[in-house]
Amino acid sequence: MPHDLQFTKGHGTGNDFVLFHDPDDTHDVTPEQVRLICDRHMGVGADGVIRAVRSAAVADGAASLEEDAAAAWFMDYRNADGSVAEMCGNGVRVFVQYLLDQGLASLGPGETLAIATRAGVKRVSRSADGFQTDMGRWSLAGGEPLVRAKQLPVARPGLGIDVGNPHVVVAVADDAELDAVDLAYIPVLDPEPADGANVEFVVPAEPLARDGVGRIRMRVHERGSGETLSCGTGAVAAALAVRHWAGAAAPDDWRVQVPGGVLGVRMFDADDGEHVMLSGPAVLVYDGVLALG
Numbered sequence: 001m002p003h004d005l006q007f008t009k010g011h012g013t014g015n016d017f018v019l020f021h022d023p024d025d026t027h028d029v030t031p032e033q034v035r036l037i038c039d040r041h042m043g044v045g046a047d048g049v050i051r052a053v054r055s056a057a058v059a060d061g062a063a064s065l066e067e068d069a070a071a072a073w074f075m076d077y078r079n080a081d082g083s084v085a086e087m088c089g090n091g092v093r094v095f096v097q098y099l100l101d102q103g104l105a106s107l108g109p110g111e112t113l114a115i116a117t118r119a120g121v122k123r124v125s126r127s128a129d130g131f132q133t134d135m136g137r138w139s140l141a142g143g144e145p146l147v148r149a150k151q152l153p154v155a156r157p158g159l160g161i162d163v164g165n166p167h168v169v170v171a172v173a174d175d176a177e178l179d180a181v182d183l184a185y186i187p188v189l190d191p192e193p194a195d196g197a198n199v200e201f202v203v204p205a206e207p208l209a210r211d212g213v214g215r216i217r218m219r220v221h222e223r224g225s226g227e228t229l230s231c232g233t234g235a236v237a238a239a240l241a242v243r244h245w246a247g248a249a250a251p252d253d254w255r256v257q258v259p260g261g262v263l264g265v266r267m268f269d270a271d272d273g274e275h276v277m278l279s280g281p282a283v284l285v286y287d288g289v290l291a292l293g
């Protein structure tokens, strides 16, 4: 049914989203509507749409409530092409800022807010650069597909990493090669993962670690959204991949420079094994109303 969509535009290091709340799951958007909202000429323009729904109102959210009864809000994330994604690392910080701004949640200093996602419960707290999110466990998954991309002179082996959603990280020769890759074209993976993948192109800094911190430059082609200025889960996958390639001497603290800014990634031991923390800013830019046909 046609209705006015009251939305907020926000971003995390330039990865931009249209956010709205639909507490009782009564105003979901169709894939066509998501494509229109995200269209930078015909709509608002965004890399994705984030709907805030009470966890109890949707099956995916109810699953998270079993994991943590405090995870009252479910982050329903859609890519710009209308497809559904399990998780968005930048999005979850912006989602928390949105919940706070709307008076739907509170988060004092030192407190943690549990957010339901399709990749399980993520715990967010305040940090010096904005918010930090415990992204939980990760795994090497998806093998080592060959990556071909426009203006990449040779096919290079990637590393498949699952951080709740699928990624393939590929190291390129140097900054010039990173700048030259044309991500207006979808990178080709061989073999192609069944559910597709976000593809990160990285250049680790030399020397790898200064002051115990590793530094990486990254560009990304996101599944369902194309090239974006940043990808939080991609930054996590990039740091994990570079540490994997570097071996035992590699640090657990990383700064990942993306076209839209800098994200922090830190690996740490938790009760159930190694977790990864992602930190960065969350900015709300403006509110608006869009007539949805």
Ligand SMILES: N[C@@H](CCC[C@H](N)C(=O)O)C(=O)O
Pocket (backbone or CB within 6 Å): 015, 048, 079, 084, 085, 086, 087, 088, 089, 090, 091, 165, 166, 198, 222, 223, 224, 225, 228, 230, 231, 232, 233, 234
């Ligand atoms: N930009 C996000 C990731 C969004 C989902 C991704 N495109 C997918 O399909 O998995 C981030 O910051 O993590």
